[in-house]
Amino acid sequence: MKRIYLILIVLVAISVSCTKNFEDWQKDEKHPAVVPGEMLFTHAQKALADQVASSNVNLNNHKLYAQHWTETTYTDEANYDLINRNIPDNVFRVIYRDILKDLQEARSIMSGDATTTPEAQIAKTNRLIIIDVLEVYSYQRLVDIFGNVPYSEALNIDATLNPAYDDGMMIYKDLVVRLDKVINTLDANGGSFGSADIYYGGDVQSWITFAQSLKFRLAITIADADNATAQAWGEAAAAHTFSSSAQDAKLVYEAAPLDNTNPIYQDLVASGRKDFIPANTIVDFMNGLNDPRRAAYFDLNEVNEGEYVGGIYGSSNAWGNYSHVGTMILDATFPIQLLSFTEMEFYKAEAAARGWSVGGTALEHYEAAITASFAEWGIEGAADYIASEGVAWDGTTDWKKAIGMQAYLGYYQRGFEGWTTYRRLDWPTMNVPEGAITTDGGVPRRFTFPVNEQTLNADNYYKAADAVGGDLMETKLFWDKF
Secondary structure, three states: OHHHHHHHHHHHHHHHHHOOOHHHHOOOOOOOOOOOHHHHHHHHHHHHHHHHHOOOOOOOOHHHHOOOEEEOOOOOHHHOOOOOOOHHHHHHHHHHHHHHHHHHHHHHHHHOOOOOOHHHHHHHHHHHHHHHHHHHHHHHHHHHHHOOEEOOOOOOOOOOOOOOEEOHHHHHHHHHHHHHHHHHHOOOOOOOOHHHOOOOOOOHHHHHHHHHHHHHHHHHHOOOOOHHHHHHHHHHHHHHOOOOHHHOEEEOOOOOOHHHOOHHHHHHHHOOOOOEEEEHHHHHHHHHHOOOOHHHHEOOEHHHOOEOOOEOOOOOOOHHHOOOEOOOOOOOOOOEEEEOHHHHHHHHHHHHHOOOOOOOOHHHHHHHHHHHHHHHOOOOOHHHHHHOOOOOOOOOOOHHHHHHHHHHHHOOOOHHHHHHHHHHHOOOOOOOOOOOOOOOOOOOOOOOOOHHHHHHOHHHHHHHHHHHOOOOOOOOOOOOOO
């Protein structure tokens, strides 16, 4: 009897399988060819945050270029060697392929999604517009790394495999046009991505505020190149930017699995490697100011009688002889900021010092920025620090030095912003590593273009190199005027 039941089960299974189309058997259900647009959006958000946070020398040298960190054994990157590890190629690939291409594909898929209610249509429109905001952020990052980059012809492989490089200032101006459309079109009363949005949980008003804050950052970045345009952009956005750190754009990482932990944890803890230590550049500045944030930024070094001691920037440094990265930063869940209230306050201090009308004086925003930075790190004593020698400022004289130094210190763990502050304001004074391969020994002003572009997109590469003033690390970007 049992044998009969088994035969019947087999016959039924064969009968069912015969009704399945041959094409269905060819589908790899574990590796689908098409995925939901929301998943691609989430992946792009994660890839972007990882690129911002990473300390992997193959992908991100910004903590080194800001001289927040230096290396211990392998010192090529701290001496500005971009080519040995093909770093420009890797950065190009990650931003264009893993971020911008995923966002483009997410838009393409979600544009075809059917909606059956007005609420669903609003949510769909919001999703498509939010994608644009992240594209703007990503393109600004590319421009601020390289200068001119593929933009108008980028990602359209059906039209060309050899995209032209667009002028950096023209890209900036188009990015602001796109942000204005975002700001005027997003419906704060509607839905969007929900939990698929790992920055803001689908809150549309937060994305509007983020877009306004991003517009202000674009404005302040070009202030030395075109103050009139920058001021118009900045004054239009100023009242609508982040008003507290609760609005920061950030990704809070997870404790597990490893791929979802903070890249710093992956690079410095899970790997078991001891490649990085705080640089003497930032440690010495903070020691000179008796900056209380040292307790969060670094650990004390017992070899040196419990002092904060940074490794000599660009030199080989024995890991055990110096302070190390603070334990708070090494937590697997440590969040990475893409844009913050602290950053906005430093920008507004600068804007007010330039004479822009941004609601408040340069001094008020300067002090608010430092106070916000202390709060971010859970450190008390901001008021005493602000009043101390070397920090106290009357809000009028040598504003580039005052704001530049404090912004540089406040951006610890945000190496890109620290590097960009140095490039824009020329503060603070950086150390010159003995093995620097820049012709002047100074900090690079940009990344050189990817080596692959010289062979795979040669005509456009040479045009771009000529347009920016030479494909050199020392070449200043269009906004880096002084």
